[in-house]
Amino acid sequence: MRRLTARYSLLLLLLSGSAPALAQTDPAQRVILERIDQLRDVGELTIRDQWVATRNAVIQLYESRNYTRAWTDTGTIRQLHRAVQGMWLDGLDPADYHLGALQQLWSELESGADAETLAEFDILATDALGRIIYHCLFGKVDPESLDPHWNLTLQLEGVEPGAYLQEIIDSGELYERVEDERPDTPFYTGLKAALAEYREIQAAGGWPTYPDGPSLEVGASDSRVPTLRRQLSVMGDYDGPPSASPVYDEELEGAVKLFQLRHNLPTTGLVGSMTRAALSVPVEERIDHIRVNLERGRWVLHDLANKFLVVNIAAFEAYLVDNGRETWRTRVQVGRTYRKTPIFKSQIRYMDVNPTWTVPRTILERDILPRVKEDPSYLESRGLKVLDRNGDEVDPATVDWARYSTAAGFPYMIRQGPGPRNALGRIKFMFPNQYAVYLHDTPSRQLFARAERTFSSGCVRVEHPFELAELLMDDPEQWSQQRFFEIRDSGETTSVFLTERMPVLLLYWTAEAGLDDYVHFRTDVYERDGPILERLNSEFQIRDLHEEAPSAQ
Numbered sequence: 001m002r003r004l005t006a007r008y009s010l011l012l013l014l015l016s017g018s019a020p021a022l023a024q025t026d027p028a029q030r031v032i033l034e035r036i037d038q039l040r041d042v043g044e045l046t047i048r049d050q051w052v053a054t055r056n057a058v059i060q061l062y063e064s065r066n067y068t069r070a071w072t073d074t075g076t077i078r079q080l081h082r083a084v085q086g087m088w089l090d091g092l093d094p095a096d097y098h099l100g101a102l103q104q105l106w107s108e109l110e111s112g113a114d115a116e117t118l119a120e121f122d123i124l125a126t127d128a129l130g131r132i133i134y135h136c137l138f139g140k141v142d143p144e145s146l147d148p149h150w151n152l153t154l155q156l157e158g159v160e161p162g163a164y165l166q167e168i169i170d171s172g173e174l175y176e177r178v179e180d181e182r183p184d185t186p187f188y189t190g191l192k193a194a195l196a197e198y199r200e201i202q203a204a205g206g207w208p209t210y211p212d213g214p215s216l217e218v219g220a221s222d223s224r225v226p227t228l229r230r231q232l233s234v235m236g237d238y239d240g241p242p243s244a245s246p247v248y249d250e251e252l253e254g255a256v257k258l259f260q261l262r263h264n265l266p267t268t269g270l271v272g273s274m275t276r277a278a279l280s281v282p283v284e285e286r287i288d289h290i291r292v293n294l295e296r297g298r299w300v301l302h303d304l305a306n307k308f309l310v311v312n313i314a315a316f317e318a319y320l321v322d323n324g325r326e327t328w329r330t331r332v333q334v335g336r337t338y339r340k341t342p343i344f345k346s347q348i349r350y351m352d353v354n355p356t357w358t359v360p361r362t363i364l365e366r367d368i369l370p371r372v373k374e375d376p377s378y379l380e381s382r383g384l385k386v387l388d389r390n391g392d393e394v395d396p397a398t399v400d401w402a403r404y405s406t407a408a409g410f411p412y413m414i415r416q417g418p419g420p421r422n423a424l425g426r427i428k429f430m431f432p433n434q435y436a437v438y439l440h441d442t443p444s445r446q447l448f449a450r451a452e453r454t455f456s457s458g459c460v461r462v463e464h465p466f467e468l469a470e471l472l473m474d475d476p477e478q479w480s481q482q483r484f485f486e487i488r489d490s491g492e493t494t495s496v497f498l499t500e501r502m503p504v505l506l507l508y509w510t511a512e513a514g515l516d517d518y519v520h521f522r523t524d525v526y527e528r529d530g531p532i533l534e535r536l537n538s539e540f541q542i543r544d545l546h547e548e549a550p551s552a553q
Contacts, residue, residue, distance in 0.1 A: 026068040031119035033067040047120045048101040053542045054130030060162025069122045070169055079174040091291030096540040097128040136181035139298035141535040151344050152300050183301035190513025195290045202283045207234040210279040216271040218253040221246045262520050266451050292532045293511040308503040311460050313341050314510045314522040316453040326515040333453040333461035340526050341458050343508055346431035347501040353487045353494045354418035355428040360436050361407040363457050372401050383421050387413045418493055426488045427465045441465040472502050
């Protein structure tokens with residue numbers, strides 16, 4: 001029905017028109033004309049303290065229909081009202097879509113349909129629909145305002161916004177059409193279901209708070225156990241019978257392990273400090289976590305490929321999805337909190353087995369140069385070589401290291417040859433991006449056992465990279481893991497190209513509807529949730545990403 005591409009937003013078309021001949025068949029026509037003239041000439045319009053945000057779509061729609069009313073069918077108006085209220089289910093605020101003003105105007109119209117009230121209701125209803133479509137497709141929060149390098153922005157290509165809104169109004173299926181604009185994937189619909197569930201828990205009073213105290217393990221008797229049992233029952237992790245027993249039994253231990261799994265904690269069954277911290281989070285905060293990640297879903301989950309690779313940075317995991325099913329999952333290591341792994345999408349094109357590693361400028365400046373000054377043997381101990389710009393090796397002893405404190409002006413490259421000590425491990429997955437960030441193997445394999453895996457300088461270290469290589473090639477007879485091991489053992493740097501490029505999305509989900517039918521929560525290690533939540537709770541926003549078009553604000 002639509003084709004989404006990267007770059008600009010929906011409501012960008014700049015339109016103009018001459019004064020129409022009024023047919024005098026619509027009592028509100030002249031008032032609509034006056035208001036649209038104001039919107040066109042002044043650049044803004046406020047009706048009942050509500051500003052018209054989707055300016056270009058509104059202008060275009062009324063110009064195309066000679067300024068007559070668009071909302072004359074009662075059934076369609078009811079569907080709009082249902083759609084406005086339904087935005088609550090997506091974690092958005094129905095007030096952003098003129099709910100109160102439209103209800104007041106409708107009440108006035110029931111008492112007497114004067115031309116001004118008819119016109120005001122009609123224009124606000126059109127803007128409400130435009131706002132809904134905009135947020136369903138692009139989200140309320142502008143991700144580019146949070147990350148200037150964002151490359152996941154979408155656009156409706158080849159669709160005139162006013163005509164598109166008119167088509168929805170005329171369809172007789174407005175509510176269904178609005179539903180179609182939401183991301184159609186279990187990752188989104190599962191989070192919506194979780195939001196409804198957690199709001200029900202909130203309405204019922206939330207869950208009891210597990211008291212502080214010493215660690216608790218199976219077999220122990222403790223007065224806090226009944227509270228733990230009730231709390232996990234409310235959360236859906238414990239489905240056993242109610243009990244006031246103070247004994248931490250195996251059935252409760254199983255519920256604790258499920259809770260730990262859902263919160264990215266070691267599944268030990270031991271209720272220690274990390275588990276107590278997760279248990280202490282109130283339902284209101286969990287609702288906010290879900291709302292934030294529904295917003296992320298509106299940014300990135302439209303028109304996904306049938307098969308793609310996801311790196312969930314916050315979960316320290318990567319997984320393959322094929323036709324809505326998770327087919328493979330592995331642990332990963334991501335960037336340190338001061339060298340965050342970026343969010344972007346690309347396509348894996350090929351793999352380098354036995355890669356070399358040329359030290360990036362940031363790592364050169366922050367890590368290598370200071371250490372070489374402290375320890376002249378540092379490069380040799382790690383198999384790093386100094387090369388000139390022609391690629392010829394240079395004796396490190398001939399370099400005046402004291403001259404260089406930054407990468408600027410440093411006339412050499414530092415490169416590590418292939419082998420088990422190589423920082424990239426034995427295989428690297430290549431996809432174009434502006435960050436010089438890739439997926440790769442690592443010699444630091446012991447770090448995969450950690451619960452929080454923020455150890456890299458921004459790249460993504462994969463625990464089972466050769467499994468991933470075989471899956472990406474999708475030809476186990478020709479490209480089995482054994483074949484990759486043979487190339488690895490040869491010691492030669494070899495590039496292996498994919499027959500079909502694999503979409504890869506580096507995303508950040510702190511609440512995720514798993515394909516296991518559970519909602520999972522992750523620690524916000526990069527502290528990215530707060531700014532999104534703040535803007536979600538602020539007034540309606542719309543952004544204009546086209547430099548030549550007038551601002552909608």
